[in-house]
Amino acid sequence: MRTKKTISELFSPLLVHEYLTNSALKFPDKTALVFEEKRYTYKDLDYLSDLLAIKLIKQGVKRQDRIIIWGENSHEVVLSIYATLKAGATFIVLNSLIKPPKFNYILKDSEPTIIIADSKLKDSVEIALQHYNKSVLVFYLGDSSEKINSLLSEGLKTDPSPEDFQLLTERKKSILDYDLAALIYTSGSTGEPKGVMSSHFNIVSAAKSIITYLNNTDEDIIIDVLPLSFDYGLYQVIMCFMYGGTIILEKSFLFPVEIIKKIENEKVTGFPIVPTILAMLLKLDKIKEYNLKTLRYISNTGAALPVEHIKKFRDLFPEIKIFSMFGLTECKRIAYLPPEDIDRKPGSVGKAMPNCEVFIVDENGKEVKPNIVGELVVRGSNVMRGYWNSEELTNQVFRKGWMQQERVLFTGDYFYKDEEGYLYFVGRKDDMIKTKGERVSPKELENILCSIEGVSEAAVIGVPDEIFGQAIKAFIVKKLNSQISENDILKYCKENVELFMIPKIIVFIESLPKNPNGKVDKKKLKEI
Numbered sequence: 125m126r127t128k129k130t131i132s133e134l135f136s137p138l139l140v141h142e143y144l145t146n147s148a149l150k151f152p153d154k155t156a157l158v159f160e161e162k163r164y165t166y167k168d169l170d171y172l173s174d175l176l177a178i179k180l181i182k183q184g185v186k187r188q189d190r191i192i193i194w195g196e197n198s199h200e201v202v203l204s205i206y207a208t209l210k211a212g213a214t215f216i217v218l219n220s221l222i223k224p225p226k227f228n229y230i231l232k233d234s235e236p237t238i239i240i241a242d243s244k245l246k247d248s249v250e251i252a253l254q255h256y257n258k259s260v261l262v263f264y265l266g267d268s269s270e271k272i273n274s275l276l277s278e279g280l281k282t283d284p285s286p287e288d289f290q291l292l293t294e295r296k297k298s299i300l301d302y303d304l305a306a307l308i309y310t311s312g313s314t315g316e317p318k319g320v321m322s323s324h325f326n327i328v329s330a331a332k333s334i335i336t337y338l339n340n341t342d343e344d345i346i347i348d349v350l351p352l353s354f355d356y357g358l359y360q361v362i363m364c365f366m367y368g369g370t371i372i373l374e375k376s377f378l379f380p381v382e383i384i385k386k387i388e389n390e391k392v393t394g395f396p397i398v399p400t401i402l403a404m405l406l407k408l409d410k411i412k413e414y415n416l417k418t419l420r421y422i423s424n425t426g427a428a429l430p431v432e433h434i435k436k437f438r439d440l441f442p443e444i445k446i447f448s449m450f451g452l453t454e455c456k457r458i459a460y461l462p463p464e465d466i467d468r469k470p471g472s473v474g475k476a477m478p479n480c481e482v483f484i485v486d487e488n489g490k491e492v493k494p495n496i497v498g499e500l501v502v503r504g505s506n507v508m509r510g511y512w513n514s515e516e517l518t519n520q521v522f523r524k525g526w527m528q529q530e531r532v533l534f535t536g537d538y539f540y541k542d543e544e545g546y547l548y549f550v551g552r553k554d555d556m557i558k559t560k561g562e563r564v565s566p567k568e569l570e571n572i573l574c575s576i577e578g579v580s581e582a583a584v585i586g587v588p589d590e591i592f593g594q595a596i597k598a599f600i601v602k603k604l605n606s607q608i609s610e611n612d613i614l615k616y617c618k619e620n621v622e623l624f625m626i627p628k629i630i631v632f633i634e635s636l637p638k639n640p641n642g643k644v645d646k647k648k649l650k651e652i
Contacts, residue, residue, distance in 0.1 A: 138301035139324045141209040143366040145170050151342065151368050157361075158372040158390070159199040166368070169203065176207035178288045181295055183238065183261060187212035188304055190234045194227070194249070195242030196220040197352055197375050200265045202361055204240050205352070209324075212295050213237070214304045216319075219353040220245065221622050225572075228252050229316055230309055233513055236260055301325040307512055308355050310453040311556065311565035319512030320453045330456035330506035331363045333478045337460050338394070338421065338447060342368035345418075346394040347387055349377040349401070354561065355453050356425055360396055380404050384414050391418040398426040398561035402433050403591045412440055421445040421463070426561025428549060430590045431470045438467065448473055450549060453563075454521070455507045455533060458482060458500070459547050472546040480504035482547070483532075484539050489523070492540075497550050500539045503532040555646060557586035559594045560624040569625055573598060576616050578608035583636050583644045587629070598627035599649055601636060 147156070148170035156166040164172075185191070191208045193215055195201055201217065208215040216234055218227065220242055231239075231252055241249050243264040253260065301324045309317040346364050348371055350357030364371040372390055377383060384405070387395065397405075402424070405411060422437075422444060429448060437446065445463035450473035452458070459482065461474030476482045483491050484498040492498040503525060510518035525532040538550040557564040566584040573582035581601040586594035602608055610630045617626045637648040 138328055139209070139299055140305050140327050140362060141173070141206050141296075143328075143362075144173070144206055147365055147368040154342075154368070155370050156365065157199055157202060158370065159197075159202075162199055164199060166365075169206070169365075173203050173206035173210060174289070174292060175284060176203055177210035177295075178284045178292050180207055180211040180213065180238065181291060182288070185211045185213050185237055187295070187298060189213045189237040190216055190307060192216045192218060192231070192234065192236045192239045192241075194218040194220065194239065194245055195265050197348075197357075197373050198242075198265065199373070201352055202373065204265075205358075205361075209299075209305060210292065210296060212299045212303065214307055216307045216309070217353045217358065218309070219351050219622070223620055223622065224248060224252065225620070226309075226317060228255065230319075231256055233317075233319060234307060238263065240265065299324070301328070304509065306358075308353075308358075308453050311563045311568060316565075316568070318514065318517060321509040321512050322456075323509055326506060326508060327359075327362065327456075328366075329479060329504070331359060331366055333480060333506065334359065334457055334460075335363050335367055336478045337462075338423065340364075340367045340369060340394070344369040344393045344420075345372065345390060346370070346396070347372045347374065347383065347390070347392045348396065349374040349383060350396060350398070350561075351376075355456060356396060356398075356451075356561070359456065377401050377404065380408060384408070384411065384416075387419060388415050393418055393420040395419060395422045397422050397424055399424065399429050399433070399593060400560055400591055402429060402437065406433060406436055406440075416441060416444065419444050421447055423447040423449060425449040425451050425457070426558070426593065428471070428473065428593065432590075434466060434470050450474075450547065452535060452537070453508075454535070455480075455502050455504070457506065458502055458535075461546075465546075469542075469546050472542070472548050474547060475545055476547075480506055484541055494541050494543045494545075497538050497540045499553060500535045500537045500547075501532050502535060503530070507533045555585070557584070557594050557596060559586065559589070559592045559596060561593075562622075562624040564596060564625050569596070569598070569621065569627075572617070572620055573600065573613070576608070576613065578603050578606035578612070580604075580606075581636050583646065583649060584627070585646050585649050587650070589628070592628075595628040596625070597629040597631065599631050599633045599636060599652075601633055 148166040152167040153165050155163050156169050157164040191213050193201055193204045205215050239260055239262045241264055249262055304321055305324045305327055306322045307319040309319050346360055348357055348360040352358045361371050446466050448461040450459045457477055459474045460477050461472055481503045483501040485501050486492050486498050521534050522531040523534055536553040539547050541547055555566045569584045570582045573579055579600055580603045583599045585597050587597045589595035613630055637645040
């Protein structure tokens, strides 16, 4: 017998955090999150994030305030994300490995109300705040505790009252799907990180599309080794809570054998990867000996999988589907290659995902014919709201669309389509380097290299690499009488930039080739 539904039940929630609450109602005692030895049910996560949201509100957090969450993957970071959303604020998840210059920039650019940071980063936070002239509350993530009070300690130890929960209910009711849910900082061609603005509507739309083509269900168990600061890693959690699955969160892929064992023991069904992870897997001598029969699919984005790696993996595990995908932070995901096409078109990233439309256009914005290279243009509700605090940069990538008052995203990526409409990535319109699944701004790295004592000039380019997609090649001009060595350069980089930004190749050169305008001619550098 069919039961009548209320008007509110007829329409799916549009807010990111409401999907967690919905799953808690459907599957209260089901394991939602596994992290190290801890297991949280949907009921646990929903309740604990409610408690933390109340505490954030009582600390003065208002709608659309920004909250920085800085730390390595953990259950507490997940709870902080959902508490931030329930409080009507905007979360900014930062990788624990980012260096002080980038953190300082993001701090000043985003102007957060609260910083929630790993206790290991306390010194870095305090140093940064010495040069920040605005008031911000800081709380540190506890090392071990089952109670949410370990997150926000001083002044937040009292249990919430019924009035507190009513306060939270009223705050939740005030949130719109148009409100900003996340700021994700990505490298920019200007040399400074860009804050990509995603509303609840943007995130939910993109997540629904991805869930649709991955055919995710509440029976899926996903292992996530990717940082939550990386949108690819972040969306694994968001999507899982939307369809009611289980997410196994790992700090990293540092110990591949342990991850493979966990896939076997936890009966994992989905494994999102980047090319470096697949390369490491294929190097394991006894990988075929593990029972991976429950693994339904692997997915890849960040850079194209090498064709030879696809073939080798298919030979080892022909029953595991491979979803090759393409995306960028500005619109999360654009295209995917159906697994049944992976053998036929291994070099393609497929076609546009559901509820997303793509075009290849020439320099005049006119759509080109098959096999002609042009710029990729995207339209759809997955496209970001714009760049935080940068109307100029936003206007550079958004242009007039095909309908009145519509704006479409010009990605800066060169593609072509074949006669069947399958997309093939050619390269970046600008100098941006995509390596190890991350985007690197040459200008940002060049500025850092030039700050090294003994370096006169520096230029950075990306070169093809079968594992990383692109590897970073740095050209260094020494100052007169400088004795600086390759080891000196690498040591400085290890201390001042993230690991993925460290050059793989360093070339010392007498002078950098330049064009008539005095700019470094990177086309000539690529010939060296």
